[in-house]
Amino acid sequence: MNAYLHRVHYYLPETVRTNEDLVKLNPTWNADEIFRRTGIRQRHIAAPEETSGDMGVRAVENLLAESGINREQIDVLIFCSQSADYYIPATACILQRRLQLSKSCAAFDVSLGCSAFTYGLWMARSLILGGAARQVLLVTSDKMTQYCNLHDMVTAVVFGDGAAAALISADEQGALAMIGPSVLGTDGRGAESLIVPAGGSRCPRSAETGRVTADANGNLRNAEQLYMDGTEVFNFTLSTVPAGIRRLLAEIKLEKEAIDLFLLHQANGFMLDALRRSMKLKPEQLPIDLAEIGNTTSASIPILIRRLLDRGGISPGMRCVLAGFGVGYSWAMTYLTIQESPVSFLQHGS
Amino acid sequence: MTVQDVIDRIAETLQVPPEQLNLESRASDFDAWDSLGTMSLLLVLTSDYELTVPQGETQKLLSVRGIVELFERAGRLS
Numbered sequence: 001m002n003a004y005l006h007r008v009h010y011y012l013p014e015t016v017r018t019n020e021d022l023v024k025l026n027p028t029w030n031a032d033e034i035f036r037r038t039g040i041r042q043r044h045i046a047a048p049e050e051t052s053g054d055m056g057v058r059a060v061e062n063l064l065a066e067s068g069i070n071r072e073q074i075d076v077l078i079f080c081s082q083s084a085d086y087y088i089p090a091t092a093c094i095l096q097r098r099l100q101l102s103k104s105c106a107a108f109d110v111s112l113g114c115s116a117f118t119y120g121l122w123m124a125r126s127l128i129l130g131g132a133a134r135q136v137l138l139v140t141s142d143k144m145t146q147y148c149n150l151h152d153m154v155t156a157v158v159f160g161d162g163a164a165a166a167l168i169s170a171d172e173q174g175a176l177a178m179i180g181p182s183v184l185g186t187d188g189r190g191a192e193s194l195i196v197p198a199g200g201s202r203c204p205r206s207a208e209t210g211r212v213t214a215d216a217n218g219n220l221r222n223a224e225q226l227y228m229d230g231t232e233v234f235n236f237t238l239s240t241v242p243a244g245i246r247r248l249l250a251e252i253k254l255e256k257e258a259i260d261l262f263l264l265h266q267a268n269g270f271m272l273d274a275l276r277r278s279m280k281l282k283p284e285q286l287p288i289d290l291a292e293i294g295n296t297t298s299a300s301i302p303i304l305i306r307r308l309l310d311r312g313g314i315s316p317g318m319r320c321v322l323a324g325f326g327v328g329y330s331w332a333m334t335y336l337t338i339q340e341s342p343v344s345f346l347q348h349g350s
Numbered sequence: 351m352t353v354q355d356v357i358d359r360i361a362e363t364l365q366v367p368p369e370q371l372n373l374e375s376r377a378s379d380f381d382a383w384d385s386l387g388t389m390s391l392l393l394v395l396t397s398d399y400e401l402t403v404p405q406g407e408t409q410k411l412l413s414v415r416g417i418v419e420l421f422e423r424a425g426r427l428s
Contacts, residue, residue: 037386154385189405217385231408234389238396270389278397 003125003168004175005336007067010164010303011058012044012293017145022157025150034157035291039269043160043294046143053085055163056141057098059299063165069135071100074167076127076136077107080116080298082327083143084109095139106133113194114265114326115184116140116298117164118334121322122182124168136168140298144226147196149212151220154228158268160294164302172339176309177320180335183247185240190329193232198223236329237271242279245321248333259285260318261308263336265325266290266300287313297326316340351426356418363387363394377412388412395420 019031019041035041046055056079064071077099079092086094092107101107112119117140124136141163148155168179198209209223221227241264249256262285264272269288276286289304296303301322308314318338325331353373361368364382377383388411395401395417401424403410410416421427 187405229408230385231388231392231411232405235392235396235403235408236405238392239402270386274389274393274397277393 001129001131001170002172003128003170003179004172004339005121005177005179006167006169006171006175007063007069008164008166008176008302008306008309009059009063009066010162010299010306011055011062012160012162012296012303013046013050013055015045015047016042017045017160018042019157022150026153029153034153037268037270038157039272039288039291040157040294041291043145043158044162044296045145046161050143051085051091052081052083052141052143052163053079053091053094053098055143055161056081056091056095056139056165059141059163059165060095060099060137060139063167067167069167072102074101074135074137075105076124076133077101077105078110078120078123078136078138079107080110080112080120080138080140081142082111082113082297083141083146084111092139101137112328112330113142113297114267114295114300115324115328115330115332117166117301118182118322118324118332119184119330120166121168121179121334122184122332125179125182128168128170134170138166138168140164140302142297142299144295144297147224147226149219149221149225152225153217153219154230155221155226158295159226160296162293162296162299162303164299164306166302175339177336177338180337181248181251182332182334183244183251184332185244185330187236187240187329190232190236193229193236193329194227194327196224196226233326234271234274237267237325238274238278240329240331241275241323241325244325244331244333245279245323248321248335252335254319256281256285258319259321261314261320262286262323263301263304263308263320264323266293266304267295267326314338351421351428353418353427356421356427357414359394360391360414360417363390371414373415373418375414383412391417399424399426401426
């Protein structure tokens, strides 16, 4: 028994926020400097009334429209997000109804950010190999911009909104890739380096948590908005991601030179360049594709995969290592081998 | 590796004249030693010297003395 990634699709909101838009709001910022620091020119922004669930539905509908999958056959729906529609109930339950999935479909939310897609692949594969499921719909969707203060350069320039959907199946026919082993990890000591401090039960919202203050660098935010210690997160990334990838390569008994593509969470251009340098990879081994969409957190890896497919950047037989890492801290690396004849998908993707 | 070698490497990374740096220099004294400059220093330390900066100690990257301490702690100073 194996598990296969069949199809991937995504949705990005129509509205974009360019670096120039941010400079209009922050006259001391510089659009070229933002690009130099992040590799990002613009990011997509969900409409005020548009939720992560809404974006997830759009991504799934895009996927279903080209796949002809029978909704009745989907027996698990995993919805991964850090910006769910409600505290209660799980957004996955709402999506089960909106997507007209079977009532026998198990549906649950997973609260993870940038590691969500690779965690989701690991969960889906485990369910399939364990015989608990045959068709798993994995939805990763985040509206991170709702947490960002537009006057906080650490977060406002990086994050964008978006959603992705992937079908993971026990059936090999028509599959894009076989899902291999994963290595996963967690280090809760990093929880406070990337956090929305207020709004949960630890620190409920109040007049005080809504009060905006400036940090030492002049960035504005309140306690209900996203705080990111960029240097600490970068330090975590440099120490954890190469090590996690080495663990995975040891498990699958391959050298890094044998890997065609390292498909990493698209955090920011500087960080990905640094990882490329740190791991001594060729530029073509580690694609960077966030200039037009920014960091879409949980959706970034499947969006990268789909956009590479659409550009012909993924070929039959390729060996790929996926790496999701971030908030938590949490990380997961997964091995994928592109099928030798993923004909139907590549035709759709071309 | 000497303290001066460390200072020279910091200067090279931040693209500031090495004579402007000494053991007492701090990030707040230099425009180039902003968050991107700090992360560039971290990349040099981890990639070129294989040093590790313990979690929660990246504040050490905000001063020459702190960076020298990282080399010292790793037994890399002569």
